[in-house]
Amino acid sequence: MTDASLGRLAKWLRLLGYDTVVFPQEAGRTLLRQAEAEGRIVLTRRKDMIERQFSGGLFLIPHGDAGRQLNEVIEKYSLKIDGKKMFGICLxxxxxxxxxxxxxxxxxxxxxxxxxxxxxxxxxxxxxxxxMGTHQRNALRFMEKHIPSHLP
Ligand SMILES: [Zn+2]
Structure with missing residues (x-):
């Protein structure tokens, strides 16, 4: 689950096949409660979120660029991208x-x-x-540029 500022990152995660909810507002207690209830990892840019009480996984996203953010999330959680799941979720x-x-x-x-x-x-x-059209091919090019070592 991401906060509202990470919509682009969320789309890239969906493209790769990861179920990613975008919280419609800024991160806060409601976001944490929903993530806890649904067993989701929280991705946020709000630094103060790490001081809150939360039993699940929470990753503070450091950069503004979606390509770097995607790479950081993949490395942080050692995500193994499944080629069969790519392009399988509505963006x-x-x-x-x-x-x-x-x-x-x-x-x-x-x-x-x-x-x-x-x-x-x-x-x-x-x-x-x-x-499979231009959008997908452009997306693959973006991934080859930003996360080449993680592609299946
Ligand atoms: Zn849809």
Whole structure:
């Protein structure tokens, strides 16, 4: 779980397949209580959070740059990225995507995508369709730049 200032980091974690909740406000007692109830690690930029009473894991994120933040989190928790889980979570909703048949998305994706792509996933909450396209390729490039030694 991240505080509201770490939305970009949360998206990168979701891209890698990690269930990541973004707390809608600044870190505080409510965030800690929710993290405790859901058994989540807390990622925050608020230095004073380490002085609070909290039984779970809490990591103070030191840098402003999302690439470095991602690298720090991966190293801190020795995360082993699973290639099969990458791109498996909705970036907006943090919901697990479900595969959908190509025929079902015919009217939902641009025609050139439909012609060129065989596999699609859908978010059960916002119903957005995901496929291997430019976004994913750009994301892979970002990861190759910032976390090359951690990619599967
Ligand atoms: Zn969604």
């Amino acid at each position: 907006e909703c943090n919901e697990k995507l479900h595969p959908v048949e190509r025929e079902e998305v015919r009217d939902l994706v641009p025609p050139y995508v439909f012609e060129n792509c065989a596999e699609y996933n859908q978010c059960p909450r916002c119903l957005k369709i995901f496929w």
